[in-house]
Amino acid sequence: MTATASPVSPLLPPHLPPTLPHPRGPLSAHVLDRLHGPPGQPPAGPLPAPAPDHAPPTAWDDDLQLALYLCYELHYRGFAGVDPGWEWDPDLLRLRGHLERCFLTELRRVTDPLPLPDEALAGLLAADPGGPDSPSHHLLTAGERRQAAEYLVHRSLYHLKEADPQMWVVPRLPHPAKAALVAVQYDEYGSGHPERAHALLFARMMADFGLDPAYGRYLDAVPAPALAVVNLMSMFGLHRALRGALVGQFAAVEITSPPGAARLAEAFERLGAGPDGTLFYREHVVADAVHEQQVRLTVIDPLLAEEPELAGDVAFGIAATGAVEDRLARHLLTAWRAGRSSLRTAPRPAAAA
Template sequence: MASLPAPRGPLSEVLVQSLGGNFVEQLPAWPDSEPVDGSSDAPGPADETLALWVLHELSYRGFTDVDERWEWHPDLLVLRWRLEGGLEQRLRKRFPTIERTDDFVADLAGLIAADDGPSLARHLQRHGSREQALELLRQRSIYHLKEADPTAWVVPRLPGGRAKTALVEVQFDEYGAGDPQRLHHELFARGMVACGLSAEPGQYADEAITEVLEQNNAGSMFGMHRRLRGAALGHFAAFEATSSVPSRQLAQGLARLELPDEIQAYYEEHVEADAVHEQVALRDICGGLVAREPDLAEDVLLGAWTCLDLEARTASAMLERWEVA
């Protein structure tokens, strides 16, 4: 279990301090949010983004020496409500109008196929350094050590039918198809350890760039809110559909940099797995959901678009940091 991260502003400071102290029934009022850069290019505010990540994390693995009762503390839920409201508003503001036809699956596939965002996998395949690869693994660990978990929240929110059975079919594969040795987030953990890195979830939160935390927050928020189940599944489909080829490129890059077999194996596994998951996610999961609940179509597209957009933001930020943008 990881320690609480270092605060990034007044709000996360109060939150981290509270969680690090004794459990109390009532907390003082939360500090106001700082003024936000309203432009759609700006990432979420660093302080709020970290605070929301910490709040969500209480529902996954928690933190060392933090009382587990905090997860459902009403004062924390008040803060979560406020921060998720801000995040959702920001994501919807960035979301452009997507042209629709009468073939929803084709529209969704087309939106994903049109993605031409910068690619960290392409950079690392041929050019990136060992240090850059290890830095990317640390950034990715924020998600990969709880891979598939944000989508698992959606299962009980689906009424039934093809979308539900197909989602569980894919999740079963994500969770190792009954074999603990194949649990995807544990494959990643083994890869991290083989690289000499920590496999504790959230261990590298202090290094995580705001864009990475925002990616994680969006996935968690979509998954945890029944209302946003369409966005959660659209996000999942876009994630899976943009994973197979980059995973192959990354596996090649990691082999070129002579990083351990275990971490290569993690990406190798995703070449084949995600080639399957992509098809099932688009056709059966998202197609099945929208066939049953047509009103969710727009949110499915919102989720897919947000997934691609947030990855593009992370990739741009990392490439800029590496001075290759």
């Protein structure tokens, strides 16, 4: 299928796997070391699993979050030069299980006590869930262009595969909810027009800001708080046991997106973005206003009518999404208010290539 019917020349980055990043500690070094070789061989040394008594402080570390990200990316596009067989390597899956339990324990801790799903949804429906102390407010009122570019780099790890983590849940849903979730996903993928897929709109926005929109290009630059946002979705999506949490995550993102997206579109315009540089967020204001209604009325309500025991998991998914987003917001605002970059390394622009 070609996209020549689009009035705007669509930017279709080649479908290539990203290159492996640099390690950030013993766990990620261990995973990277293994991925360089063939799968199916027992590891040479013992697994450097995190000590259980250290679980809370290490769950948010760069090392653990990157190791988890590497394990999950094998289920999406993989990495250049890495054998695709690693996706189902039992030893790597065992290590992933350790990392997930560590992350999940911490998420359960920070979201305790859980509200009821109705209360959790009502909280999201506040006019401005992020409050005035959010990165989008900062970018609108005091942001600099380099900070807008940093924001896109953080978000690129998800938005360049937007909607993919939520696809894992589809076969795990009962029928009315399944059809409704797929209807939302169809819109995320461009409603049959590949050039309108949200991931491609994001790529065009990155290019407008002089960034390289290649998938996974900035993995080395992205710190743990932004990795955790993506790891949360992958973990919820890949575990049938966490399908309720995935639906909660999906709802939380769709419901909270429109006010923030409207502010980001305005902020980016103020910072000199062209039409391509605001299209993604302008699209999300209207698209997610529809999706929030669809998710609540046609996904969550029928799902909980069918499987009421999932209510706690839906609430957990909503609360955990809030927890990882709050953490990322604090990271961004702390760095920006101190005049520092919020990235680990300066992102190299696209044009130099």
